[in-house]
Amino acid sequence: MSNEIVDELYKVILDRIEKRPTGSYTAEIVNKGKAYVARKVGEESVETIVASLAENKERFISEVADLIYHLLVLMALEGVTPDDIYRELERRRK
Numbered sequence: 660m661s662n663e664i665v666d667e668l669y670k671v672i673l674d675r676i677e678k679r680p681t682g683s684y685t686a687e688i689v690n691k692g693k694a695y696v697a698r699k700v701g702e703e704s705v706e707t708i709v710a711s712l713a714e715n716k717e718r719f720i721s722e723v724a725d726l727i728y729h730l731l732v733l734m735a736l737e738g739v740t741p742d743d744i745y746r747e748l749e750r751r752r753k
């Protein structure tokens with residue numbers, strides 16, 4: 660996965676949070692509050708675990724993508740950028 664796709668998705672998410680356009684799923688869940696978005700991250704984590712243990716690779720990939728998207732929305736609400744995470748991972752690199 661290239662950083663470019665994650666960075667671009669994050670920018671789209673920031674734009675949706677700012678403009679809250681009708682029909683945007685991001686705007687819909689953000690309008691429900693941070694706790695709702697955090698719960699979605701938990702839900703998608705569980706679905707990822709289930710896909711890993713009881714389903715197939717295709718389902719697993721789909722659930723990981725759902726999880727990353729919801730995590731990016733929560734990061735945006737926390738004011739944390741993908742660069743912040745890249746820096747932290749870089750700091751941990753051995």
Ligand SMILES: N=c1c2ncn([C@@H]3O[C@H](COP(=O)(O)OP(=O)(O)OP(=O)(O)O)[C@@H](O)[C@H]3O)c2ncn1[C@@H]1O[C@H](COP(=O)(O)O)[C@@H](O)[C@H]1O
Pocket residue numbers: 668671672675682683684685686688699724725728729
């Ligand atoms: N990458 C995603 C993405 N991944 C997953 N999802 C949504 O996440 C939901 C998955 O959660 P669930 O399986 O729980 O589905 P659900 O029942 O609809 O969700 P809830 O009613 O429980 O909230 C689906 O509705 C997906 O559409 C996403 N929605 C949007 N994006 C991207 O985000 C950007 C902004 O999208 P909009 O905000 O819709 O314009 C665009 O680039 C989109 O491609």
